[in-house]
Amino acid sequence: MPFGEESRELSIGQTFNLRSHPDEDIRKAAHIALEDALQEKEELFAQILNNIAGFRLQVYKNRKLPHILTEPLIENRLKAETLNAMWSAINKYKKPFTNYLEGKAKMFGDTKMQSYNFWAPVGESKQRMSYGEAVSFILESFSHFGNELGDFAWKAFEKEWVEAENRANKSTAGFCASFPRTGESRIFLTYEEGITSVLTLAHELGHAFHNDAMKTVDGSNRQYPLSIAETASFFAEQVILDAVLEKAESKEEKLFLLDEKLKRSVMNFMNIHSRFLFEKNFYEERKKGRLSVERLNELMKEAFNMAYDRSFDNPSLRSWIWTPHYYITTSPFYNFPYTFGYLFALSLYAKSKEIGKSFEKEYIALLRDSGSMSLENLAMKHLGEDITTEDFWGKGIKLCVKDVEEFMSLIS
Structure with missing residues (x-):
């Protein structure tokens, strides 16, 4: 595929990733190449x-x-x-x-x-958050919704259930795994200093919170259907998106969010x-x-x-x-x-x-x-x-x- 003065071979996945490239010519070229x-x-x-x-x-x-x-x-x-x-x-x-x-x-x-x-x-968006800043922001935002969600997120970070290091040869996909016997979860993502990574972290914490809510339930009743599997994660994203929008200071940033x-x-x-x-x-x-x-x-x-x-x-x-x-x-x-x-x-x-806050229960x-x-x-x-x-x-x-x-x- 041609990009500027150079041509290079890309995988299907790499081509998909160009959909959000800031250059329209590159986005269009990627679309055409994919269809071909x-x-x-x-x-x-x-x-x-x-x-x-x-x-x-x-x-x-x-x-x-x-x-x-x-x-x-x-x-x-x-x-x-x-x-x-x-x-x-x-x-x-x-x-x-x-x-x-x-x-x-x-x-x-x-x-x-x-x-x-x-x-x-x-x-x-000029909002750039280090991982530590993102942790603090999520804890504050979750606690604003409810004490249980905030306390759970604090426990997940404190006990190091989250593996978020940005290093080479690591997938960018976010993932949450449940361990029912211990009542714990593990979260995997590659954190980069942008709002998308903050949302991914919140999303996976939402999954972990759902798992935590189920830990006292009998094993036979822990398997929830796919249709509600993303509910807690989307809910957590919404909490963070609203909190970030409240902090937006410029028109450009509000548009982005x-x-x-x-x-x-x-x-x-x-x-x-x-x-x-x-x-x-x-x-x-x-x-x-x-x-x-x-x-x-x-x-x-x-x-x-x-x-x-x-x-x-x-x-x-x-x-x-x-x-x-x-x-x-x-x-x-x-x-x-x-x-x-x-x-x-x-x-x-x-x-x-x-x-309000009483809804959390x-x-x-x-x-x-x-x-x-x-x-x-x-x-x-x-x-x-x-x-x-x-x-x-x-x-x-x-x-x-x-x-x-x-x-x-x-x-x-």
Whole structure:
């Protein structure tokens, strides 16, 4: 791939990392190079995807499962009504996020958001935190939410459960591992002095806090579904994002941080929705026979247009190749749980803003019960909320809409 005066070979992962490069020419070149590389392998991946789906459909037919979503809904302890209500609420509030995409596109001189500009940074963050400063900031912010969360984070740092050194030959991915017998967790990340690393650290501490809440629960009731596995981590991120925004001193810094928040919203409300729509429509058509590469690309385009309400230009039509979740052989639809976890966390966060510090006790009780109840019963017991209705999901989405409004006000 050409970058300035030099050409160099990059892996798929390295090419993906260029999506947030500050130079638009490099972002665009990376996008084109990725599509070209995927096109060379599309026939092979179409064959693999068709084979996986065909085998699964036959298994479901033999087991007399009524619908392709039956198994993933059971695994996630969700009713179809809940999933439908969540997507319905997202569709209802989609306009503000298309406004955000169009507003950001105009900053790059375009009328529509180009896919290779979505991850581009907007504004600039001058907040640089050493690891020690990040620890202090997280402890202060978590304690502001609740004493239990703050005390737990202090224990994790004090007992050195976090391995965050920035050194060569180390993965940049964040990870949290639970050790149920000792009631401890271990966190792994490569810390760099920027807000993204602070958020990653908070995210993994959120996972560890969920594990800590479960330590007194019987082993058979500790396995919580994927749909709520990201709730505590997203919740912890939200606490930190709001705290960082409060400390932002300039317009550029606020833009940078709001853009970081809104990219998360768009990914969960629109990108994940496109994956869900693609997989749903793909399986419906696969019942009738194998799908060609051309048809798979068409389905991907249709899913993008619907999920983004046609506000996204030049998307990766071959993202069905590089999205690993489509190739998981255990069960399909490894997509909607992300949106559920994100939006459920936002709804919990909205509740915490209403109630204040006393909410922490109920929050911990909810996490503790997450491995032994359906998510409808969990929400009703601890929140008094019916998550099969649009109204519940709207509470969390409205928080993100406020972010859009502030973002649009700053760029206007």
